[in-house]
Every structure is written in structure tokens, then in C-alpha cells.
Amino acid sequence: MEVIFPRQCAACETTLTEHEEHICVSCMLRLPKTNSHLNEIPDGAKKFWGKINVKNTYSFLKYSKNSEVQNILHKLKYKNRPDLAKYLGNWYGAGLKEVGISENLDLLTGVPLHRDKLKMRGYNQADEFGKGLSESMGIEYDSDLIKRNVFTETQTKKSRFGRFKNTEGVFEITDLIKVKGKRVALVDDVLTTGSTLEAAGDLILQAGCSELTIITIALAY
């Protein structure tokens, strides 16, 4: 197996040494971290200002085009690497726990994928990242808390306002009791415009969660 598929760093593609796993030591040090868990107002937080009440926003890596971080995200989406997503979750979760963030959270949950994408990919990278966070932070991860509804083309055209609002009615909470009064962290792979996280997060807030936190693998500025 090693000969056909040499173990490569998911970021820079160099061959990993025996003691390295998924990402080489040099990349582990060099990859651009946001360090948002150490900043008073993290860069990602302002994406939700005036939209939904997010208590904290934590993103692990800084995303930019044609970068090693993009390379990692690409592998999570298209190269069948659930193990890599979980590894990143383990790694970041340890850092979050170190500064006491796990003490302020009761439950982790992820933004669900479109059904077709899940079928094609076989896993949801947000879930795998979340499971990694869960392991190292010691907080429960629920992958079924939010359900994504499927809209057909016909339903889209029938929309009341003549246009389909991308996020409205897309998500559903499956267990309201689990959310009520809880400090919930919503997990996704990358925070870009924040519109998907906003829609899912809004729902969690409406279900009565006491504090909403966002955790992502990467942040696009």
C-alpha cells in the first residue's frame, strides 16, 4: 500500500515520516492559524453582527485561494478524507480546551450536508471535524440535531415571493429539548459569508439555546 499510495502531507504533499500523521511537522507549525480563541473580538465574529446573536466564533485556519489551507479543504470535500477532518478537530479541540473553552459549552452539532452531496461523499466533513472536537474537548457531538430539508426545482419556482431564498426553511431542529437552555456550538468546515451558519444558528437560537458559538475549520476573510 505504501508504494502505491505514499503517505503525504495533506497540506504540502511531501512524504510523511513514520511519526507524522496527516500533516507534516513543518506544516503544523507553518499553517496560518487565526488564533481566534485568543482574540477578544475574533475576525469571524463580525460576519454575524446585526444578524444573529453569536456568543463566540472560533476558526482554526486562515483560508486563502491557492493556499495549503485550500488544499486541505479540497481533500476533505473531494478526496475521501474523513480521517483528516477528525484529526483537525482533535488538534483544534485540544487548543480550545487548553484555554477553558470546553467548560463553556454543553453540546456540539454540525451543519448538515445536502442529501445528494452526502451520498456522493459518503460523509459530512463538518461532522467528522465535530467528532474530533468532541473527543478532545470531552463534549457530546450530535450529528442528527439539525436536519436539512430537500427542496425540488418545482417547489423553488412556486415560492411565494417569486424567488427562492437560499436559506429560508432549509433547516429543521429534530430535538428541541436537547437545545433548550444549552450552550451550543455549531460546527462547519469553512466560514465565508456565514449565511448557512446564520440560518442554522438562527434556528438553534429560536429553539431556546442559551448561548450560540460557531466553530469552523477555516475562515475566509
Ligand SMILES: [Zn+2]
Ligand atoms: Zn506539509
